[in-house]
Amino acid sequence: MSLILVRVKRSASAYHANGRVHKTGEPFEMEESQFLDSVPGFFERVESEQIKSKELPVIDTIPSAATPKVQEPEETQILDDEPAKSSISDPIIGNGGKRKLKLKKE
Amino acid sequence: MDPDAIKDMTYDQIVNNVTLQQRLATYFDEQLKEPLRTVLVGRQMFAKQIVIGPDKYRVNFNKIAEMGNAFGSMTSPTVGSGLDNIRIDNTELDLVFHWKEYQIPRQDWQVFQAGGINLNAIGAISASYMTALYEDNTLINGWNPSLDAATYRVNGLTASSGTSFSGADFATFGNAMTTVANGWTAFDAARVQGCNMNLLLSPFNFNKLQKSISSVGLRELPMVLEMLNPYPNMPKGTVLKAPTNQDATPVLTKGTCIMAPVDPIGRFFDLVIGANYINDVFVNGPSQMLSPMGGVVYTTFAPRFVFPTAIGVATGCGTS
Numbered sequence: 001m002s003l004i005l006v007r008v009k010r011s012a013s014a015y016h017a018n019g020r021v022h023k024t025g026e027p028f029e030m031e032e033s034q035f036l037d038s039v040p041g042f043f044e045r046v047e048s049e050q051i052k053s054k055e056l057p058v059i060d061t062i063p064s065a066a067t068p069k070v071q072e073p074e075e076t077q078i079l080d081d082e083p084a085k086s087s088i089s090d091p092i093i094g095n096g097g098k099r100k101l102k103l104k105k106e
Numbered sequence: 107m108d109p110d111a112i113k114d115m116t117y118d119q120i121v122n123n124v125t126l127q128q129r130l131a132t133y134f135d136e137q138l139k140e141p142l143r144t145v146l147v148g149r150q151m152f153a154k155q156i157v158i159g160p161d162k163y164r165v166n167f168n169k170i171a172e173m174g175n176a177f178g179s180m181t182s183p184t185v186g187s188g189l190d191n192i193r194i195d196n197t198e199l200d201l202v203f204h205w206k207e208y209q210i211p212r213q214d215w216q217v218f219q220a221g222g223i224n225l226n227a228i229g230a231i232s233a234s235y236m237t238a239l240y241e242d243n244t245l246i247n248g249w250n251p252s253l254d255a256a257t258y259r260v261n262g263l264t265a266s267s268g269t270s271f272s273g274a275d276f277a278t279f280g281n282a283m284t285t286v287a288n289g290w291t292a293f294d295a296a297r298v299q300g301c302n303m304n305l306l307l308s309p310f311n312f313n314k315l316q317k318s319i320s321s322v323g324l325r326e327l328p329m330v331l332e333m334l335n336p337y338p339n340m341p342k343g344t345v346l347k348a349p350t351n352q353d354a355t356p357v358l359t360k361g362t363c364i365m366a367p368v369d370p371i372g373r374f375f376d377l378v379i380g381a382n383y384i385n386d387v388f389v390n391g392p393s394q395m396l397s398p399m400g401g402v403v404y405t406t407f408a409p410r411f412v413f414p415t416a417i418g419v420a421t422g423c424g425t426s
Contacts, residue, residue, distance in 0.1 A: 039419050
């Protein structure tokens with residue numbers, strides 16, 4: 001028998017037990033087996049971190065001017081001058097098996 | 107032609123005046139009545155039922171927020187100082203269709219037509235039974251076409267219940283009464299009063315309650331019935347057994363019970379019925395002489411929950 005932290009998920013609803021009323025959103029403890037047997041969607045499990053996070057300030061996710069730009073990866077450079085052939089000849093490689101690609105050396 | 111009028115006609119009158127489909131439909135309607143009574147448990151939870159006819163497909167639905175407290179005084183009231191009004195949120199609900207088709211071999215029909223031999227109506231009976239079972243699932247749980255037990259297109263009693271309370275294992279004498287008492291406590295707190303209650307149980311828990319007997323020989327079921335009916339002048343509630351699906355699973359999960367008011371005026375919830383188990387028959391194919399007879403049994407309805415708090419669900423009523 002283990003107690004877990006849950007709350008009523010369904011809107012404008014309540015759970016009545018032991019003379020207490022737990023309305024939607026209020027966390028309370030319940031036996032895990034009882035939670036598993038309950039009507040699907042009526043309760044939801046709550047982690048203790050979720051309760052604490054209610055008190056934390058909301059993080060501004062809108063990027064500002066000070067947001068550093070993401071560095072894009074360097075482009076590859078084709079060193080061979082041979083023109084690319086149709087990829088139909090080798091659909092897996094996609095370059096006819098002759099074209100060579102090399103990374104640019106530093 | 108009125109289907110009831112056919113019953114009073116002679117054979118010749120029938121042959122000369124009614125179509126083949128009408129005869130078959132009338133015959134089957136008589137056959138369907140009794141089988142349908144064995145299901146339709148979900149409807150027994152809805153004391154108020156409004157039949158609007160098969161040509162209606164949408165109904166209005168008002169959710170009402172009640173007024174504030176009333177006033178009292180030993181002097182005459184200062185009328186006009188505290189006017190209040192109820193708030194009505196109006197929405198529209200589509201009626202959901204449930205149906206099942208069936209087919210009758212042409213030979214069977216022709217034998218029935220020629221000699222008046224009873225036509226085997228088991229196809230139509232089975233179709234109506236399965237439609238009713240599907241309706242029970244929708245009214246008791248909800249219509250969940252995605253079968254994920256979470257996304258309901260039509261909310262039934264369980265899917266819309268706004269009150270949950272503790273159940274106790276019915277295997278022990280007195281625990282069913284404890285469960286009902288817990289329900290009343292919850293409803294008192296939610297001000298759901300003035301109505302007697304129905305108690306819908308899974309077949310497993312219903313059977314446990316039926317055989318529950320104390321060490322001195324007291325049966326628990328009559329006591330539970332008494333607890334469900336504290337208002338002598340209101341319609342009586344009862345203990346109902348949920349039906350079982352074709353795959354042997356109960357419509358209401360084992361260990362779960364629903365306690366809901368017998369609400370004859372629709373203060374808390376009601377059921378709107380459009381087509382009420384209509385049985386339509388037709389020649390199912392291109393040939394008027396050889397094609398089999400087809401039929402479809404269908405019903406349309408919409409449960410409306412004005413005050414979902416009035417539907418209480420308890421789990422923990424025992425599963426073993």
